[in-house]
Amino acid sequence: xxxxxxxxxxxxxxxxxxxxxxxxxxxxxxxxxxxxxxxxxxxxxxxxxxxxxxxxxxxxxxxxxxxxxxxxxxxxxxxxxxxxxxxxxxxxxxxxxxxxxx
Amino acid sequence: xxxxxxxxxxxxxxxxxxxxxxxxxxxxxxxxxxxxxxxxxxxxxxxxxxxxxxxxxxxxxxxxxxxxxxxxxxxxxxxxxxxxxxxxxxxxxxxxxxxxxxxxxxxxxxxxxxxxxxxxxxxxxxxxxxxxxxxxxxxxxxxxxxxxxxxxxxxxxxxxxxxxxxxxxxxxxxxxxxxxxxxxxxxxxxxxxxxxxxxxxxxxxxxxxxxxxxxxxxxxxxxxxxxxxxxxxxxxxxxxxxxxxxxxxxxxxxxxxxxxxxxxxxxxxxxxxxxxxxxxxxxxxxxxxxxxxxxxxxxxxxxxxxxxxxxxxxxxxxxxxxxxxxxxxxxxxxxxxxxxxxxxxxxxxxxxxxxxxxxxxxxxxxxxxxxxxxxxxxxxxxxxxxxxxxxxxxxxxxxxxxxxxxxxxxxxxxxxxxxxxxxxxxxxxxxxxxxxxxxxxxxxxxxxxxxxxxxxxxxxxxxxxxxxxxxxxxxxxxxxxxxxxxxxxxxxxxxxxxxxxxxxxxxxxxxxxxxxxxxxxxxxxxxxxxxxxxxxxxxxxxxxxxxxxxxxxxxxxxxxxxxxxxxxxxxxxxxxxxxxxxxxxxxxxxxxxxxxxxxxxxxxxx
Amino acid sequence: xxxxxxxxxxxxxxxxxxxxxxxxxxxxxxxxxxxxxxxxxxxxxxxxxxxxxxxxxxxxxxxxxxxxxxxxxxxxxxxxxxxxxxxxxxxxxxxxxxxxxxxxxxxxxxxxxxxxxxxxxxxxxxxxxxxxxxxxxxxxxxxxxxxxxxxxxxxxxxxxxxxx
Numbered sequence: 001x002x003x004x005x006x007x008x009x010x011x012x013x014x015x016x017x018x019x020x021x022x023x024x025x026x027x028x029x030x031x032x033x034x035x036x037x038x039x040x041x042x043x044x045x046x047x048x049x050x051x052x053x054x055x056x057x058x059x060x061x062x063x064x065x066x067x068x069x070x071x072x073x074x075x076x077x078x079x080x081x082x083x084x085x086x087x088x089x090x091x092x093x094x095x096x097x098x099x100x101x102x
Numbered sequence: 103x104x105x106x107x108x109x110x111x112x113x114x115x116x117x118x119x120x121x122x123x124x125x126x127x128x129x130x131x132x133x134x135x136x137x138x139x140x141x142x143x144x145x146x147x148x149x150x151x152x153x154x155x156x157x158x159x160x161x162x163x164x165x166x167x168x169x170x171x172x173x174x175x176x177x178x179x180x181x182x183x184x185x186x187x188x189x190x191x192x193x194x195x196x197x198x199x200x201x202x203x204x205x206x207x208x209x210x211x212x213x214x215x216x217x218x219x220x221x222x223x224x225x226x227x228x229x230x231x232x233x234x235x236x237x238x239x240x241x242x243x244x245x246x247x248x249x250x251x252x253x254x255x256x257x258x259x260x261x262x263x264x265x266x267x268x269x270x271x272x273x274x275x276x277x278x279x280x281x282x283x284x285x286x287x288x289x290x291x292x293x294x295x296x297x298x299x300x301x302x303x304x305x306x307x308x309x310x311x312x313x314x315x316x317x318x319x320x321x322x323x324x325x326x327x328x329x330x331x332x333x334x335x336x337x338x339x340x341x342x343x344x345x346x347x348x349x350x351x352x353x354x355x356x357x358x359x360x361x362x363x364x365x366x367x368x369x370x371x372x373x374x375x376x377x378x379x380x381x382x383x384x385x386x387x388x389x390x391x392x393x394x395x396x397x398x399x400x401x402x403x404x405x406x407x408x409x410x411x412x413x414x415x416x417x418x419x420x421x422x423x424x425x426x427x428x429x430x431x432x433x434x435x436x437x438x439x440x441x442x443x444x445x446x447x448x449x450x451x452x453x454x455x456x457x458x459x460x461x462x463x464x465x466x467x468x469x470x471x472x473x474x475x476x477x478x479x480x481x482x483x484x485x486x487x488x489x490x491x492x493x494x495x496x497x498x499x500x501x502x503x504x505x506x507x508x509x510x511x512x513x514x515x516x517x518x519x520x521x522x523x524x525x526x527x528x529x530x531x532x533x534x535x536x537x538x539x540x541x542x543x544x545x546x547x548x549x550x551x552x553x554x555x556x557x558x559x560x561x562x563x564x565x566x567x568x569x570x571x572x573x574x575x576x577x578x579x580x581x582x583x584x585x586x587x588x589x590x591x592x593x594x595x596x597x598x599x600x601x602x603x604x605x606x607x608x609x610x611x612x613x614x615x616x617x618x619x620x621x622x623x624x625x626x627x628x629x630x631x632x633x634x635x636x637x638x639x640x641x642x643x644x645x646x647x648x649x650x651x652x653x654x655x656x657x658x659x660x661x662x663x664x665x666x667x668x669x670x671x672x673x674x675x676x677x678x679x680x681x682x683x684x685x686x687x688x689x690x691x692x693x694x695x696x697x698x699x700x701x702x703x704x705x706x707x708x
Numbered sequence: 709x710x711x712x713x714x715x716x717x718x719x720x721x722x723x724x725x726x727x728x729x730x731x732x733x734x735x736x737x738x739x740x741x742x743x744x745x746x747x748x749x750x751x752x753x754x755x756x757x758x759x760x761x762x763x764x765x766x767x768x769x770x771x772x773x774x775x776x777x778x779x780x781x782x783x784x785x786x787x788x789x790x791x792x793x794x795x796x797x798x799x800x801x802x803x804x805x806x807x808x809x810x811x812x813x814x815x816x817x818x819x820x821x822x823x824x825x826x827x828x829x830x831x832x833x834x835x836x837x838x839x840x841x842x843x844x845x846x847x848x849x850x851x852x853x854x855x856x857x858x859x860x861x862x863x864x865x866x867x868x869x870x871x872x
Contacts, residue, residue: 004716009757010818012720016727016746018811023731024689025803031782033685035730035743038774042750045766053757058837062846064762065838068769069853073860075774079781080864086785087870095798098683686799693806700813704820 009050017043030082030092034075041071104158108179111146111153111189112230115196118142119223122216129220132212133204139219140200143226147193153181154190161236161300175297180236184433188233188365191437195357195444196226198557202448203349205553206455218258222353225251229358233365237297238287241369245283245326245362249276252359256346268342275339279329286322290373293319303372317377324367324374324384331363331417334391338633340414344406348454351406352447355413356440364420364436371429385425385505389513389520392418396523400530404460405450408531412486413443415520419501422513428504435497438568442485442494445561449479452550452558453535462531467540472549476536478562483532485565487525487594490587493568496576499590506586518593525597533605716756723749740778747771761835 016039023036045064052060086092118139122129129135161180165173181189200222207215228247235241250273257269287297294302294311305311327333332340340360344351354360367374367384374381392415399411416439423432452475457465469476485494498521505514549555680687726749729742751766842850 004713007818007821008716008720009753011815012723012753014811014814014818015724017814018807019724019727019731021689021693021810022803022807025686025693025806026731026798026800028798029736031736031778031785032731032739035739035778038743039727039730039746042747042770046750046753049754049757049759049762053759058834058841061759061762061834061838062841065765065842066849066853068765069857072769072773073857075777076864077860077867079777080867082781083784084867092785094685097685101681101683690802690806693810697806697809697813700810700817704813704817 006050006054009046013043013046013050015043016040016046028093028095030085030094030097031079033094034078034082037078038071038075041067041074104153104156104160104181105162105179107149107153107158108162108181108185108189108234110149111193112179112227112234114142114146114149115139115223115226115230119220119227122220122223129216130213132210132215135216136200136204136219139223140197140204142223143193143197143200146226146230147190147197150186150189150193154186157186159183159186163236163298166239175239176237177240178236179234180299181234184365184369185233187433187437188361189230191361191440192226192229192233192357195353195440196222196229198444198560199349199353199356199448202352202451202554202557203347205551206349206451207347214258218255218347221251221254221258225255225353225358229362232362236299238290238299238302239297241366242280242284242287245330245366246280248359248362249273249280249330252276252343252354255350255354256343258346258350262345265345268339268345272339272343275336276329279325279327279336281325282322283326283329286319286324286326289315289319289322299369302370306372306376311373311376313376317380320374320377320380321383323370324380327363327367327421328387329363330366331360331421332391332414333363333387333417333421334394335632337391337395337414338636341407341410344404344410344460348406348447348451351410352444352451355410355447356444360413360417361436361440364417364424364432367421367424368429368433368436371424374424375427381425381427382510383425385422385508385510385513388418388421388423388425389505389510389516390418391415392422392520393516393523396520396527399527400523402527403463405453405462405465405531405535406447406460408462408527409443409446409450412446412524412528415524416443416486418520419498419517422510422517423501423504426505426508426510426513428501428508431497431500431504435501438485438493438497438565441561441568442482442492442565445478445558445565446482446486448554448558448561449475449482452554453479455550455554456548462535465535465538467536467538469536471540474549474555475558478558479536480532481562481565483528485569486528487597488521488590489525489594490591491569491573493565493572495569495590496572499587502590503586506583518589521590522593522597525594526601529598529601530605533601537606712756716753719749719752719756723753736782737779740775740782743778744771744775747775759834761838 020036020039020041020043023039024033025036027033027036045067048060048064048067052058052064082092085097089097091097118141121138122135128138159182161178161182163176163178163180165175166177167173167175169175200219203218203222207218210218225248228244228251232241232244232248235244253269253273256272257266259265260269290302291297293316294305296302296305302311329336340355343354346354374384395411395414395418399408399415402408402411416435420432420435420439423429423435452472453465453468454460456472456475457468459465481492485492488495488498502514502517502521505517550558680691723746726742726746730739730746733739733742747766747770751763751771754760754766755763
């Protein structure tokens with residue numbers, strides 16, 4: 001078939017990845033940061049599926065499945081942490097969560 | 103029989119030492135510990151006396167360090183005329199000193215007294231081992247042991263800073279000579295291939311020892327004797343060694359420690375005979391030592407220090423005789439000197455015990471208060487001054503005759519002058535301390551207790567008895583020309599008369615004498631600057647070195663450490679700011695890392 | 709322009725638009741909705757890549773599950789705060805520069821990379837192949853993932869539960 005090649009998908013994934021990174025870097029809200037992470041993981045998934053498709057290798061699909069499952073876990077735990085932090089600090093603003101400052 | 107006797111003599115004091123060292127209960131008991139040691143040394147003395155009477159001789163040698171083709175180093179005992187006489191002297195003086203100490207140190211705490219006797223037993227063992235040694239290696243080992251024991255005994259009152267310092271000084275100054283001694287031993291072994299005296303003497307007689315470098319080797323070996331026998335310029339430790347208890351001084355000066363050097367030179371005389379130049383050096387150094395020590399004795403006010411200088415002076419005599427080739431005369435003087443010097447020291451101990459001071463100018467009129475001590479001290483003084491018919495006269499004449507026979511006019515003149523000074527300074531002490539006006543008329547002075555008086559009388563009897571014996575039966579050996587005996591006696595008499603005129607009759611003013619001989623007086627009082635010189639060397643070299651090292655430590659080593667710590671702190675402080683705690687900042691870091699990786703992957707590794 | 713290319717361009721545009729919406733909108737709730745859009749677009753990308761099974765998984769798990777959890781979380785925190793959480797951003801320029809640099813780096817890397825051989829259509833049925841892989845070579849990882857899921861669930865409950 002004739003369609004966009006592997007590189008097109010990779011570029012698309014890179015673009016989504018960069019947008020996700022931008023989101024992480026600029027958002028104040030912890031949940032916003034989580035959303036950025038979701039975008040980046042999504043971009044990775046696109047990469048994996050594209051490689052699997054163009055190399056005719058099922059391993060990429062298996063990894064994608066795993067990534068999706070782990071993402072679900074990450075979101076669950078991440079949100080639980082956000083709620084726990086919120087309960088203690090009364091804020092989810094990452095700029096105020098600077099306990100790790102040296 | 104002879105070997106068994108020698109081993110028994112050696113083993114008894116060692117057994118006593120082990121017993122005292124390993125059974126604390128016994129050691130801390132004090133006087134019983136003393137009696138153990140006295141019993142052992144007394145038995146050793148009896149064995150030695152029996153061996154002397156039987157004229158037993160022989161050598162027993164056992165391999166110690168194995169080597170290719172027979173043992174490299176052997177140990178054993180060598181009993182001949184020389185060691186037999188020496189063993190007798192050592193055991194006798196040790197016995198008397200130990201008995202005397204029991205009364206002298208009556209007031210010491212019991213554990214300290216036990217310690218004292220343990221040291222004494224070890225000291226006797228060490229000296230006997232040195233005397234009986236058939237090889238250089240064994241001699242050196244016991245040589246060091248003797249040094250150790252003298253260190254322990256001089257520093258017996260280790261809580262006195264001066265005693266501790268004197269002990270360290272004695273140890274280090276003699277160690278200086280010992281360095282030469284051990285190097286000389288090894289070089290001699292390299293040249294001759296053996297440490298054993300008999301083998302060495304046989305080689306020397308056969309002319310098998312290569313002459314090249316032998317002179318230096320023997321000078322180095324002689325250096326050991328210089329340190330131990332307090333020859334110029336390493337004599338400085340001996341006067342300070344007076345910080346020890348007086349009986350220890352008697353032991354060190356009469357029979358052990360300082361006689362070790364003379365004994366060693368006498369023992370190895372066949373080797374020294376190969377290098378006449380070294381012998382001449384020994385003679386000159388001995389004569390010079392004798393004279394210098396005598397002048398220092400003339401200005402000293404401490405009775406023990408006067409005796410110490412006189413010991414140095416007499417050791418100079420012995421060494422001069424050895425250097426002149428008359429080792430027998432020197433050894434003869436060693437024996438008689440051992441007896442009357444022990445007598446003088448024990449007498450001085452009795453005086454100090456009673457008067458409570460070392461300063462002769464704070465005594466006076468002692469003869470009336472303690473006649474027994476006065477008589478024995480006078481006997482010792484006359485013997486030391488060389489007055490007929492006491493033991494000292496004969497040995498001193500033998501030494502002078504030997505030096506004269508060795509064609510050594512210079513040393514002979516020095517020694518003759520010393521004979522005059524000896525009489526002068528000894529009688530100076532006698533007149534000031536025993537006959538002068540009592541310093542403190544109310545002082546309660548008394549003769550020493552029986553335990554102290556006994557050894558004194560034994561030694562006094564020996565001094566007189568030996569003299570009388572030699573009068574009846576003149577000792578074999580060198581006899582000088584007919585004018586020697588009158589000269590020697592005349593010099594002694596002149597010294598006595600001058601001392602009498604100055605300090606008793608006060609016809610001659612002591613101040614006038616001092617003024618006339620002002621440069622000499624000042625120099626002698628300053629001990630010829632040697633102590634100051636050593637102190638300067640010590641300060642200059644040691645302290646200078648320490649200061650440099652201290653500076654290095656403070657500014658370089660510490661500086662590096664401080665700088666490292668300061669920089670770590672500073673770097674940590676700077677790096678700390680990277681850790682803002684804001685999550686995004688960490689993501690920035692990751693992003694930059696990714697960028698660097700990307701750049702490197704595309705352009706870096708081409 | 710073939711139909712496949714056209715479809716890709718449309719889906720890609722939708723995905724990028726939705727992604728930008730996620731990171732740029734001020735309303736947190738809207739951001740989550742944008743994320744759901746982006747996830748659905750991704751699912752369509754999977755479909756374009758001939759992975760219908762993953763398309764289904766993406767829609768069900770991700771777009772369904774994750775977004776639901778996020779909405780719950782937002783509503784929970786909003787209730788706790790008692791007001792609407794508005795998203796604010798800062799250092800927009802810094803973030804944009806860094807993100808653009810990363811994108812340029814990645815794109816450059818991809819552009820220079822060797823062109824792969826044209827894809828071959830997998831002969832086997834994809835779902836059957838996946839199933840065989842999951843219980844075959846990846847069985848251990850699969851089981852570990854299950855354990856991880858349980859542990860994470862328990863952890864999330866522990867973290868989020870109130871003290872009483």
